[in-house]
Amino acid sequence: MKLPWSPSQIVRPLIIVFLTLCGVALIIAENNIARNSWLEHASTSELEAQAAHHPDDELLVRTLCYRLVGEGKAQKATALMQQLVARHPSSSEDWLGLGQCAASANQIVRAYYAYQNAYRLDHHNAEALVRAGQIETRAGLYADGLRDIEKAIAINPRLNFDHTDYITCLTRYQRWNEAWQQLLAAIDQNPMEEELYSDLVKIAPHVGGLAKAEELLRRRIEMTPAYDTPKIHGLLALILLKEAHSSKDLLDSAKEAQKESWTPLRCQAGAEIFLACHDLTHAQKLVEEGLNVNPSDIDLLRILQTIYLMEHRIVAAQNVEKKIALSQNVTPTIIHLQELVMKNPNKPAIALQLARALLQHGNYAAAAEAYLQVLHYDPHNQEALHQLPFCRQKAMEALDTTARKKNLT
Secondary structure, three states, X not given: OOOOOOHHHHHHHXXXXXXXXXXXXXXXXXXXXXXXXXXXXXXXXHHHHHHHXXXXXHHHHHHHHHHHHHXXXXXXXXXXXXXXXXXXXXXXXXXXXXXXXXXXOOOHHHHHHHHHHXXXXXXXXXXXXXXXXXXXXXXXXXXXXXXXXXXXXXXXXXXXXXXXXXXHHHHHOOOHHHHHHHHHHXXXXXXXXXXXXXXXXXXXXXXXOHHHHHHHHHHHHHHOOOOOOHHHHHHHHHHHHHHOOOHHXXXXXXXXXXXXXXXXXXXXXXXXXXXXXXXXXXXXXXXXXXXXXXXXXXXXXXXXXXXXXXOOOHHHHHHHHHHHHHHOOOOHHHHHHHHHXXXXXXXXXXXXXXXXXXXXXXXXXXXXXXXXXXXXXXXXXXXXXXXXXXXXXXXHHHHHHHHHHHHHO
């Protein structure tokens, strides 16, 4: 039986449709490549002119805003991104862009809520979540910061971000081994970043890492033989002091301390060396020299308190404790409650007393942390549930105010 149609009559139109679609796709791809190339190479004025005529073009406006941020015009970029998210309130990527621009403009509260919106709209947006966590950490909301940073890492284990705040959170909760591994990785990626090396002194003693810390500090000094790295010498002196077992070790530590040009750190290292030698007189002289430069240096104040206690000068030691409390935005009563909470972590009533004292003193970030501890053991505590959002908001506003003041100066 002869078919009324041949296979070629069906196949040929399909081939034509397929080739047509391929052609269209190729044209679109070429147009996108050309457009992306233009966006990359266009001047800022050209981008601004196009954005004025096409304010709904998300890629164009975002590209312009990031360019403006790079040119130090973050305020203008933030205003443009705010207009864009008003047009596209459901775009997670646009909210992320607003957060980045606002953060560059030191508008911390706006940046934080933009990142939160970006994550709310797309729970796979790990970058928005980790940036929110970094802001929480800088505001002193360490539990919130740690939660969001680790959630972001779980979403995207290969997420590329600055781990400094993550290390801060891990150190805060004494997760020493994890903090150490994160710190080693960060130094490996950014070996020239001096600020990372300060954490070596804090973390290394808790993980048996003094020898590794010394190795990394000496390597950092060798990286820039043409010019001095005084801060690194001061940190090396502190590490050598912790490793010291003989008078020669103390002398080596002292030699490194003398290479430190920043007076408080040099005096701290020197004072600790004298303390190890039981020379309280010279230790106190160095402490006082350092405090003349930075009267609120916690490390120096603690050394001074130790000296007074060793000399049985109880009243003088108590006065130093008050200075330490003042520099930490707490009171002696708060310090006492903090010690009680440390000894009785599973008693929410004590944590609640601490939270109230911190709130009354205006230390909102620490109050939020205390209220979180209350809720950990008493999830339905009405006071904690009511005050926690308020404390978080006030802590964020405090960070925002500090950032804006820095921006003005």
